[in-house]
Amino acid sequence: MDVLSDAIGAMRTGRPYSALTKAEPSWAMEFPAFQGARFHVVTAGVCHVIRENGPTVTLGPGDAVLFPRGAAHALENAINGDGQLVCGAYQLDQARPHPLIDDLPELVHLPAHAGRYAGLESSIALLRNELTEQEPGKDVLVPALLDVLLVHLIRAWFTERAGQQHTGWCVALGDNLIAPALRAIHDSPDDAWTVQSLGERAGMSRAAFARRFVALVGMPPLTYLTWWRLTSAARLLRTTDAPLGAIARHSGYGSVYAFANAFKREYGIAAGQYRRQRATDHHHISEWTPASADLPPELVQEAQ
Incomplete structure (x- = not known):
């Protein structure tokens, strides 16, 4: 997406x-x-x-x-x-x-x-x-x-x-240097991205890419990467029954332990507890779209 x-x-x-x-x-x-x-x-x-x-x-x-x-x-x-x-x-x-x-x-x-x-x-x-x-x-x-x-x-x-601003998401989404890096993060949050590799995706040096990313997006590249990984993980916790291990791997974490620690630091609550508390927020999604419709194939397979 x-x-x-x-x-x-x-x-x-x-x-x-x-x-x-x-x-x-x-x-x-x-x-x-x-x-x-x-x-x-x-x-x-x-x-x-x-x-x-x-x-x-x-x-x-x-x-x-x-x-x-x-x-x-x-x-x-x-x-x-x-x-x-x-x-x-x-x-x-x-x-x-x-x-x-x-x-x-x-x-x-x-x-x-x-x-x-x-x-x-x-x-x-x-x-x-x-x-x-x-x-x-x-x-x-x-x-x-x-x-x-x-x-x-x-x-x-x-x-x-x-056409009226020089910074912000309205510019970042159309920027031919930063937009490819943002798409890469969203397409493959599980990749071991670094500022260097994202800069290469943008065709820029590490330092120039980091400066441009912060100027347009408002945060450093790896800060946004972590934010997006945990945000997408939270959505999977709310809307699916995918195992924690599968969500951890999809979010770029090598183990459930590493994912659990990162999630608790960000949300102040354990991933399993978050799932139990928030699952009812999305109980009606199944009335519109099957919960697995937005899942990567590997999560669909593990959830079944």
């Missing part, structure tokens, strides 16, 4: 949900703080997004907003006529957000631009149609379209910001 997909997958805690909302002239609704992410897309009319600590944002047809960390806000109809919105939420684990997601602002505002983000426009149109029509297969299509929409919202924001 790519880095953005991994970042979302590592935080996922269940099925997303959405609704098509009619906004009558006096319509208003409050959305309390939420341990996940919320989005709103105006499909007709004009709405105001009101926040306690931020300016009011006006949304017209096709405009979208994403609250990556579920900040409290309110919506209200801004015209003397009916409006319509697609509203939804994603259940994400905000206790340990991926730094890519943490790099997003409290509110991501994406004004409609005809043809600028064709994938975003198409996913919004498809989702709206599925919510409007009662067609067979809706229960499968809607969660899938919500996942697609989240990726397109974040992708569009990073594309917008990449």
